[in-house]
Amino acid sequence: MAGTLPAAGTATAAADPQRVTVDLAASEGPVMHGANGTLYGVSDDGVPSDAALAPLKITSVSQKPEGGAQHPNGDALTVSKSFFRNGGGEILVMMQDIYSKWPYEDLGIDDYLPKVDKIVKEVSADPNSDRFVYIPFNEPDQIWYNLGTSDQAQYEVNRDRFFKDWKTVYQRIRAIDPDARIAGPNESGYHTRLLTDFLAFAKRENVLPQIMTWHELDSSSLRNFQGNYDSYRAIEKNLGIAPLKINIDEYANRRDLSVPGQLAQWVSMFERNKVYANQAYWDAAGNLDGNVVRSNIPNGGWWFFRWYAGLTGNTVKVTPPQANSIDTLQGLASYDKKRRQAQVLLGGSAGDSDVVVQNVSRSVFGRTVTATVAESAWSGYEGQHAAPRVLARTKVRVAADGSVTVPLRGMHKMSAYRIALTPGGSGTPSTASVPWSASYEAEDAAITDGKVYTQGTVSNANGYAASGTKDVGSLNTASSKVDFTVDVPAAGTYDLAILYGNQSGTPATQKLSTDGEDPVTVSYPSTENWTYRAKKDVTVELPAGRHVLTLAKDDAEVTLDRIDLTARTAAAPSASYEATLADISGKPSYDYSSSAGVGTGALVLRSGDKAVFDAYAPRDGYYTVVSRANAAVKLELHGEKVTAAPGRALRLYLVAGNNRIAMTAKGASVRSLDVSGAGSTSGALSYEGASATLTGGAKLVDSAHASAGSYIGWLGNSASSTAEFTVDAPKSGRYILVIDYAHNDRRDNGHSYNTDIMSRTADITVGSDAPQKVTFKNTWSWDDYWTVGVPVDLKKGSNKVTFGNASAWAPNIDRIELGRVIG
Known part of the structure; x- marks a missing residue:
């Protein structure tokens, strides 16, 4: 390891x-935490979830103006609610994303100016208008103005037209919003020629941007950025311009996003130079540019940024x-x-x-x-x-x-x-417990009727990331299979993680066999495409020694990248979250007098202090939570509070992915918060779609992929179309309502690279309470069911839980589950 x-x-x-x-x-x-920004990383209120957003302390995001036609979601004012609610910094408004085509249709400055007026009026009227930044032009070196031409005479003509338009739009923004912060020129790359001319012009005409922006979108940026930064600061100095705030508002390639080792290279150079930076939007909106799974589940990239957010001093x-x-x-x-x-x-x-x-x-x-x-x-x-x-x-x-x-x-x-x-x-x-683990690349295995493909590399930086830069695809014939030869040190249970891609449009299956024995079926949820890598976790029992694990085609094609085998050393997963590394508020103190146990000392909480832990759950269900403290503490989870006695186990309901658990105390020395379990559903309430009362056009639809063979479809798009579940709660209190849902709404506008997936919403009403609007992210296919957990309050006995959407379609609903937060 x-x-x-x-x-x-x-x-x-x-x-x-x-x-x-x-x-x-x-x-x-x-x-500064400046390099954790995203472009279209937030698509809707709830996508990504609050628990995925808040821990990262994101300093800036770039989004389209309200109603912009470039993408179907990600409107700046709409997403600002969740972004600011979760501690976000500022929102850069990509004003030209008001247009629908890419590159933007060039209808002339006279067409653009009324759009500018509308955007600025809406943003300046927002209560948080001071936290927005206007970006009037995007990549003008390529779009509308062709400022990258090598023909000097033509460059000067194009440059002068751009400068004229920059001044016009800049003054137009300031006329409506005198305190506006404006960023630019926002080139697709760093160009000394243009920036020298631009800064001289902007200083002379009093139209300097408040924030300097350009893009770093190539592997060479890892080599060249420092020189670009130094060059830019020298231009400022030579022109007598005080150093401007810099935001590299698009950085990195597909092969970098989601990859902790690649992200470490980018973030280190931006943080060292104290510049802000937003990751590029190459694929789907709402997943923090490839760093959060579904809406609430962390991947390796998310944890890297969680670490980055935890740096202090x-x-x-x-x-x-x-x-x-x-x-x-x-x-x-x-x-x-x-x-x-x-x-x-x-x-x-x-x-x-x-x-x-x-x-x-x-x-x-x-x-x-x-x-x-x-x-x-x-x-x-x-x-x-x-x-x-x-x-x-x-x-x-x-x-x-x-x-x-x-x-x-x-x-x-x-x-x-x-x-x-x-x-x-x-x-x-305490010595870290590191189980035996080994990885095996698919391209190094024995391949039958498949093909090795090369993915993201330095020379093909916008190819998708793949382990070892290769994967095995075209496993699309009846005889297609990949035989992995593995060697394990001891007999026992092993966790098998399969990195894969599934673009078949429905859950796909392969047959997994060990040494040619009877196979078992492995089912793979859909992914955006064959190379947008996901991970399937299964278990295998293996005797000590060498074996051949075979993954063979079953009902559909699946791309294979790598498998990881890890010895299982405990009955259930567990993790200790160290208190000295938790998010804090107030003025707790740190006690390092003893390094026994988890080794990083203790956090001393007094009245007014708070520590927040980010606890991972592999699935929705009940987990054992233990406070390693010398006195009682209060825990808050999903809006419910409970007292945790020292060392005493609590049974708490966690949602799949990240869970923010807040801890307070009037006086306690805390070493860690320990979480263990695999997500038990014992004691939870479960209701299939067939048990709901349907009205209006909502109806039960047969499906082999639904848990009980059917789901609720055609729900919403009318006030009369609803689904009502009758829930029998054993106790009053706070519950987590988990909805299994699916939908695959998307807009195909011919965009050259973005996948314009769309979210759906449902209004959920419990009893006579006011309805909650809940957002459901696209699940990549109509037959893949994901979960969303929503805190609700139930009274003891019968409760009505109603789903609807008067103005648009709600997602298809397979089933619901309810677990009391304190089990």
Whole structure:
């Protein structure tokens, strides 16, 4: 397994590991979290969910104007409600996205100006208007103005026309909204010629943007950005312009998005230079540009950004093995003297590395530190990722020169790693439990009637990410199969994770067999396309030794990328969420007197303090939650509060994906919040669609893919079309209503790359309460059922739960489940 630390006193495994140095004495200024932005990362209120948005502390998003025709959703004012509710920073309004075609239809500035007026009037009337930024033009070097031409004479003609229009639109915006913040020129790449001319003109004419924007959309950006940034700052200085805020409002390629190791390279260079940056929108809106699964489930990219959001204090200088190089080991680090913590995030290279942290103050950390290493692996764009596994937790002595060396061995290129350093204190940290694991690439297996394809590479950066840059597709004949030869150390149960793609338009199946024995069926939910990778988890029983695992075509084609085998070491998954690394509010203190147990010390909560933990659940259901504290604490989950006695297990209902659990206390020292279980539904209430009373046009539709053979369809689009469930609650209180649903609404406007999927909504009414409007993301096919969990209050006994939508179609509903938050 990657990233393990050798035992104290042993030699390192690698002969010549790469070296990364972190200098805690070389501050770069406060952590800005500027590189976590997204373009169309939010599509609707609820897509992504609040629990997926809030932990990332997103500083900026780029969205279209209200009613813009470029895409069917992602309207700036509409999504602002959930974005601001969850701690979002500012919204950049892509004003030209009012147009429907790509590239934008050029109807002349006279056509554009009335649209500008409408956009600015609407935004300036919003109560949060000061948190919006106007981007008048998008990629003018290519669109409308052709500013990238090599013909100097033609460039000057085009440039002057653009400058004239920039001034006209800039003044038009300011005439309506005098306090408006305007960003530009927003080129598709960095161009010294244009920016030199533009800044000189904008300064002279008093139309300087408040925010400088351009795009970095090529693998070469990993090499060239630093030079671009330095060049830009030199132009400003030469022209006597005070440094402007910079937002690289589109960055990275498909092969980078969702991949923690790739994201580490981009984020480290942006944070180092203290610029803001938004990931590019290459595929579907509403998934934070490939970093959240469905609406609420984290993937490896989400966890990387969760780590990034958790950096506090100042960033400090990191020296990688190769600066400004494509696809190499890069990192960023933070040092919070008040919290007595240092954190290092790094990734982008396979193999071994020594991370040398210099100037570790003994007055802050003591003579020893606890080094905790965790890995966020690539799980695909649509592949779920549990809480990152702790690979090592070791007490390390601070050397005489004030340094600490943390060796990482066997790193994975697509993974990112976090090293947390905290004072060692007394005691011994518990050894991290790392199960045996191995990965096997499909392209290296024995392939029958299939084809190896090359995916995202440096030269084809906008190809989709694939493990090892290859996958096996065209498994579309009756004899198609892939035989993986595996070798396991012991007899037992193994978790098998299959990275796959399924564009068949319906759930697809393969036959899984071991050593030619009777096969079992593996069912794969749909994905956006063959290469938009997801992850299917199954279990296999294997004797010790060598075996052949065969995945053979069954009812439809499936693309195979890689399989991971991991020994199961416990009856149910579990994770300890360390209190010293939780989100906090108030002024809690940190106690590192003991490093026993999880090793990072304790968080001391008093009245007015709060810690929030992000707890992962593989599916909807009940889990065991334990507070490792020395006194009682209060937990809040889904709007319900409960007292947790020290070490006493609570049975709580968690929704699939991320769950934000808030903890308060009047005085408690907390080491961790421990969550275990596989999502039990024992005690939950379950109702199939056939049990609902249907009115209006709503009707029961037969389906082999629905849980009981039918679903509720044709629901909504009229006030009279409803589905009413009668729910019998054993107790009054707060419940989670889980809706199994499907729909595949999308708009095919011929866009060159974006998948314009659409969401549906339903108004859900419980008893006589006011209806809640709930958003349901597209499920990629009409036969794939996803879940959305909604907190509701039920009274003891009979309750009516009604679904409807008077103005549009609601999703198809398979079944509902209700679990009391406190089980």
